[in-house]
Amino acid sequence: MKVKFFPFFLSLIFVLIFIVFYKGLNKSNIYAPDNIIEKKVPSFSGKLFNQEKEVTSSEIFAEKKFYLVNIWASWCIPCREEHSLLMELNKMKNLEIIGINYKDKTDNAKSFLNELKNPYDLIILDKNGTISIEWGAYGVPETFLISDKNIIKKIIGPLNTDSLSEIKDLVK
Amino acid sequence: MPSIIGFYSLTFGLIISFLIIFFSIQNFKNSDSLDKKIVTFTFLQFLFVFISFIGLILSFVNSDFSNETVFNHSHTTKPLFYKISGTWGNHEGSLLLWLLVLTLFIFIFLIKSNAQPKKYRILTLLFQQVIIIGFFIFLLKTSNPFNYILPIPEEGLGLNPILQDPALAIHPPILYLGYVGSSIIFSSALAATSTNYLSKEWAKHIKIWVLISWIFLSLGILLGSIWAYYELGWGGFWFWDPVENVSLMPWLALITLLHCVIVMEKRLILTSWAVILSIATFSLSMCGTFLVRSGILNSVHTFANDPERGLFILIFLFSLIFLSLFIFFFFHKTDNKNLNSLNLFSKETSIIVNNWFMMYFLSVVLIGTIYPIFLDVISSEKISVGPPFYHKLIIPFLIPFLIAMTLGLKFKWIKSEIEDKKNLIIFFLISVLISILIVRNFDTNFLIYSVLISSAFFLFFVTVRDFFVKKFSSFSQNISHFGFSLLILSILFNNFLTNETIINLKVGQTHVAEKFIIKFEDVNQSSQKNYESVVGKFSVKNNDGKTDILYPELRIYNQPNIVTSEAYIKTNFFLDKFMTMNYVQNEEYFNIRYQTKPLMLWIWISVILISLGGLTSLLKKKYES
Amino acid sequence: MKFIKFFLTLLILFNFNLAKAENENLKNEITKNLRCLICQGQSIYDSDSEFANSLKSLVKQKLDDGYKEKEIYDFLKDKYGEWILYEPEFNKNTYFLWLLPILMFLIGGAIIFKLFILKKN
Structure with missing residues (x-):
């Protein structure tokens, strides 16, 4: 009996491995932490763009309205793509757009905004990229929608028309 | 045409x-x-x-x-x-x-x-x-x-420019000779099982193929490792990356099989085990091909992936596995009668212990490599299994492994007897003493590393002595085991004594560290055939007054458009000086890594010595027959 | 339970005593144990991507703020998921990962032990 049992058992294990490998083939091997939504806005402090002033997160998100945090840089090409969409969102009354300028030269950032206009109500400087990490971001651009100090939506990569209408629906 | x-x-x-x-x-x-x-x-x-x-x-x-x-x-x-x-x-x-x-x-x-x-x-x-x-x-x-x-x-x-490199140009053919050599072992083991030809003659005959595959695989891995060391630009030589692991697994299986076949050749025991290992070796090679080519794993070495190809290899691999399982269980008759004469303190036993540890190391590497796939498929959780995992599970087991290896060299076939006990004890005490003196100066866990280094030294001394005492009687065995002790010692000391500095420097700036002063002298740009070259000139003034000039390079390839960083390595007998430079986005300074890595050369040499043992064994066989 | 205990002692035995090391060394040590999300397959220490460089500054910042090694790992795990840690934690997802090799070792030992017991009978 024992002799018969072992080959059967072994075959079963190999069948299992086969199934797992087969299923694994169809999964992406690139990791993206998109399902992790941190509920609370992280606490951080940073310098403001164009002003010699430090602000903290609790000051920025004090009011009870919607905030859109957008991480951008003048050297990032997809940021150019999504810029017009940000300009459109800027028109919304109850939405404040906060830019986090990621690892950028101030001059380049200025000319970027002069060229494409400034959609941001407030820009925080992130010279060494640590503020973006507090947000759980790992690239530019990334966008977060905040309501009542909670992150309710996170978009990795540039905004598109779909995510734009989603944001509009949420903010209404 | x-x-x-x-x-x-x-x-x-x-x-x-x-x-x-x-x-x-x-x-x-x-x-x-x-x-x-x-x-x-x-x-x-x-x-x-x-x-x-x-x-x-x-x-x-x-x-x-x-x-x-x-x-x-x-x-x-x-x-x-x-x-x-x-x-x-x-x-x-x-x-x-x-x-x-x-x-x-x-x-x-x-x-x-x-x-x-x-x-x-x-x-x-x-x-x-x-x-x-x-x-x-x-x-x-x-x-x-x-x-x-x-x-x-x-x-x-x-x-891809990082593949435009002499070591990597010959790395695949050599590695494949090893991989494919295992297919002969696989077919031959199945044929021997079905015709009931699992004999001492078979063991002797297949040992040649095991040796050939193993030597090529060792050299292939070595070349890949050297390439990673100077080309990937961060001074490491083994990252426990899945692609590296899949080449290590057949290697471990082959070296286990080699030991097993040696016993079989002498005593005709462990026949079933030899067949299982033969099947496992080739299956692991194929499994490696599958894991690498299907893109199921996420690795630093990018290959073009295509799920259709993955599926084909997967089905092919499992057909072969089931075919061999069928043949093994259907035709193979277990024969245990020779096992009865096994003595506890004999060479056979020590090789069985070797097989035991090797299988453990293999299972660590195998499980560590494929576990993330299982977890992802079963529970959709994604984790990474990296160097700390392998180190924690492998390093402690190296200690008994090294000691058993040393003692095993002193056992005799069949008889329960151990050679020159007195010398062994003396060498052991010397090793412990030396290790304690050395490890005292390191900033690490004292107990574990002094024990580990002692056991490596123990093997080292015993094998060195055997070169003089035994002369050429077991030269190939001795040189491989000596190489292994040297490898462990080199890696350990390299690990402890490596000094790393990462700094940002502009041209003309100087960085003063405890033991050296780095000056960024100059940067030169020139056009090569298919890339632009940016070469930095750095002078490193050491505490002993000597100055090294180092020239790390950046290559900007135009087709495809990729920047690679070419490390500048000043190698000498005991110490490598390693420097790379990199662009930093939007900044005028370069990011400089400077490392002094002792005994790097000895890591390569010891792998060559290990393979040399295989080669001499092969030549000796040819000579005899 | 015995497995786990045996295992935990092993872990404690191997937790390198880094108390003496300076922050710089500790930073290198920590970043070597973190996986880069941009060039996946490299550690943060090895990578030169923007993300990796930011993370290196962050680790340094946190160390200067008095964070412990474990706290930094927890912080990053919270932000990016367990994937970012090269050393998988010992939890229900990874019992098999950590214990299966040890189990293999014990089974191997048992087989060899049986070999010699059988011989005597």
Whole structure:
């Protein structure tokens, strides 16, 4: 009996491995932490763009309205793509757009905004990229929608028309 | 034109497979000796694949962009050497190389196995043909290297610059010789099982193939490691990356098998175990091909992936596994009577202990490599298994492993006896003393590392002494084990004494550290054939007053557009000085890494010594017979 | 339970005593144990991507703020998931990962032990 049992058992294990490998083939091997939504806005402090002033997160998100945090840089090409969409969102009354300028030269950032206009109500400087990490971001651009100090939506990569209408629906 | 010849030649090769199978089956029943026709056909098959391979090389040399593979992986401005090496620097070409080695090896096997029984030889050929046909179909169906594109592009896409390197140009062929050599072991073990030819003669005969595969695999891994060290630009040589792990697994299986076959040759025990290991070795090679080529794993070494190819290899791999399971359980008769004469303190036992530890190390690497896939499929959780995992599970077990290895060298066959006990004790005490004195100065866990270094020194001293006492009687065994102790010691000391500095410097700036002063002297730009070169000049003034000038380089390749960082390494006998520089986004300064790494050279030397043991054993065998 | 205990002692035995090391060394040590999300397959220490460089500054910042090694790992795990840690934690997802090799070792030992017991009978 024992002799018969072992080959059967072994075959079963190999069948299992086969199934797992087969299923694994169809999964992406690139990791993206998109399902992790941190509920609370992280606490951080940073310098403001164009002003010699430090602000903290609790000051920025004090009011009870919607905030859109957008991480951008003048050297990032997809940021150019999504810029017009940000300009459109800027028109919304109850939405404040906060830019986090990621690892950028101030001059380049200025000319970027002069060229494409400034959609941001407030820009925080992130010279060494640590503020973006507090947000759980790992690239530019990334966008977060905040309501009542909670992150309710996170978009990795540039905004598109779909995510734009989603944001509009949420903010209404 | 060469492409067309190559394609048809490949098709002919496949057709010959069926002829070989037909004649083999006929020959198997009818005659007493092996039909000459079969050997001729086997040679013809090799010849056709060879022509096909030459066809592909010529397409690369001529930059024939009507060939899809050439278009995707070559460029007219590439130096000739890399045009040629580009042939196997891609998926399609490397599979053709696999096939070439497969057909070459079975031909060599046939002409070199005249002394073996006919049925066994034919069956080995048949099993090998199953593998060969599998690869033919795989090649022609999913990864044809001779696909035609119209209209013919003007220019190719170029070879990934980090692959344009002499070590990496010969790394794949050497590694494949090892991988594919294991297929012969696989077929032969299955043939020996089905014809009940698991004998001392078989062990002696297959040992040669085990040695050959193992030597090539060792050298292949070594080359890959050296390449990673100077090309990937961060001074490491082993990252426990999945792609590295899949080459380590067959290596571990082969070295286990080698020890096992040595016992079998002497005592005719462990026969079932030898068959299992033979099957495992090739399955692990194939499994590695699957994991790498299917893109199921996430690795620093990027390969073009395609799920369809993955599926094919997966089905093929498991067909082979089930075939071998069937043959093993159906034909194999366990024979334990010789086991009864096993003595506790004999060479046999120590080799069994070696096998035990090797299997443990193998299971750590295997489980660590594929576990993330299992977890992802079963629970959708994604985790990473990296160096800390392997270190924690392997390092503690190295201690008993090294001690058992040392004592094992002193045991005798059959008898329960140990040679010069007195010396062993003295050497052990010396090792412990030296290690304590050394480890005291390190900033690490004292207990574990002094014990580990003691056991490595123990092996080191005992093997060194044997060079003088035993002279040439067990030279190959001794040199490999000596190499292993040297490897462990070099890696450990390298790890403890490496000094790393990462700084940002502009041209003209100076960085003052505790033990040295780095000055960024100058930067020079120049145009090369297919890249722009940016060379920095750094002077490093050491505490002892000596100054080194280092020239790390950045290469900006235009086709494809990739920046690579070429490390500048000043190697001497005991210390490597390693420097790389990198651009930093939007900044004027460069990011500089400077490392002093002791005993780097000795890590490579010890791997060469380990393989040398295999080589001398092989030559000695030839000499004797 | 015994497995786990045996295992935990092993872990404690191997937790390198880094108390003496300076922050710089500790930073290198920590970043070597973190996986880069941009060039997946490299550690943060090895990588030169923007993300990796930011993370290196962050680790340094946190160390200067008095964070412990474990706290930094927890912080990053919270932000990016367990994937970022090269050393998988010992939890229900990874019992098999950590214990299966040890189990293999014990099974191997048992087989060899049986070999010699059988011999005596």
